[in-house]
Amino acid sequence: MKQLTVAEVAAFLLHNDRYLILTHRRPDGDTIGSAAALCRALRALGKRACVLENPQFTEKFRPYLDGLTCEEVDENACLVAVDTAAASMLSYSANGYEGRVSLLIDHHGRNAAYAAQGIVVPTAAACGEILLDILGQMNAPIDVKTAEALYLSVSTDTGCFRFSNVTAKTLRTAAFCIDCGADAAAINQVMFLTKRMARLQLEAHLTQSTVFYAKGKVALSRIDRSIREQLGLTEDDIDDISGFGREIAGVEISVMLRDEGEYGKISVRTSPHYDASEICAKLGGGGHKAAAGATVQGGIENAMEAVLGAISAIGVEL
Numbered sequence: 672m673k674q675l676t677v678a679e680v681a682a683f684l685l686h687n688d689r690y691l692i693l694t695h696r697r698p699d700g701d702t703i704g705s706a707a708a709l710c711r712a713l714r715a716l717g718k719r720a721c722v723l724e725n726p727q728f729t730e731k732f733r734p735y736l737d738g739l740t741c742e743e744v745d746e747n748a749c750l751v752a753v754d755t756a757a758a759s760m761l762s763y764s765a766n767g768y769e770g771r772v773s774l775l776i777d778h779h780g781r782n783a784a785y786a787a788q789g790i791v792v793p794t795a796a797a798c799g800e801i802l803l804d805i806l807g808q809m810n811a812p813i814d815v816k817t818a819e820a821l822y823l824s825v826s827t828d829t830g831c832f833r834f835s836n837v838t839a840k841t842l843r844t845a846a847f848c849i850d851c852g853a854d855a856a857a858i859n860q861v862m863f864l865t866k867r868m869a870r871l872q873l874e875a876h877l878t879q880s881t882v883f884y885a886k887g888k889v890a891l892s893r894i895d896r897s898i899r900e901q902l903g904l905t906e907d908d909i910d911d912i913s914g915f916g917r918e919i920a921g922v923e924i925s926v927m928l929r930d931e932g933e934y935g936k937i938s939v940r941t942s943p944h945y946d947a948s949e950i951c952a953k954l955g956g957g958g959h960k961a962a963a964g965a966t967v968q969g970g971i972e973n974a975m976e977a978v979l980g981a982i983s984a985i986g987v988e989l
């Protein structure tokens with residue numbers, strides 16, 4: 672991928688007229704907020720733009736996409752992917768179009784080879800942070816809904832501005848959104864302060880079942896199919912559960928395992944003394960230093976064995 676500057680990305684976006692914006696699998700607030708903000712800004716500049724429908728968009732985030740999505744890939748549009756580190760992470764609806772992505776805007780450490788060109792800023796806490804720079808360079812009008820989409824992006828990728836990825840720039844981005852009319856308190860209430868009962872019951876279950884290693888330094892939690900069915904958990908309920916173990920005093924490496932049938936999904940969160948992406952890289956995954964993930968074939972039991980092996984391999988005695 673050819674790395675572009677903010678000015679070059681802005682020039683590219685101003686030069687073309689039709690855009691289709693792609694989000695990633697298991698879409699979160701950052702990919703959705705970034706896609707929505709970019710789409711609105713492009714439209715405000717008189718361009719044709721829409722966000723490709725993603726079968727995994729959930730209820731919690733739907734309001735941000737209202738009126739922005741389209742069902743099919745427009746063959747004449749420039750494809751722009753946001754917050755998507757690898758072709759294999761693109762939404763299922765983008766299957767077959769991986770090679771046609773003409774611009775990537777992302778903050779994951781890897782230089783995504785699938786896109787022709789793009790901007791990757793690993794120091795940005797959220798993709799929305801980079802996007803605001805680009806929109807500023809384009810002189811794009813930022814209305815309240817655009818500002819709220821950007822606020823969604825930066826707030827959700829930082830756990831409401833509590834994670835180690837937060838910089839002064841992240842807070843300036845949020846401040847700018849509030850200046851533009853974003854209702855931060857209302858967004859925070861829905862995204863961080865309100866939980867469904869089923870989610871609280873899941874937390875109760877994890878409190879009972881989490882297993883500890885290395886004198887309490889490593890916590891391993893799992894969400895099996897049976898508990899998902901028993902509690903009637905939705906994707907929104909488990910969306911940000913990966914950090915659960917890190918909430919426990921003394922835990923420096925927390926692992927969340929999710930039973931996805933054929934494969935096990937692994938999420939790792941670490942204190943500054945460890946590197947989650949190093950652990951996940953040993954399993955074919957990746958991510959950031961404090962938060963990373965991987966997918967292991969052969970079900971959740973295999974995934975558990977594999978992640979414990981990877982933690983041992985970085986020198987932690989289990």
Ligand SMILES: [Mn+2]
Binds near residue numbers: 702
């Ligand atoms: Mn992100």
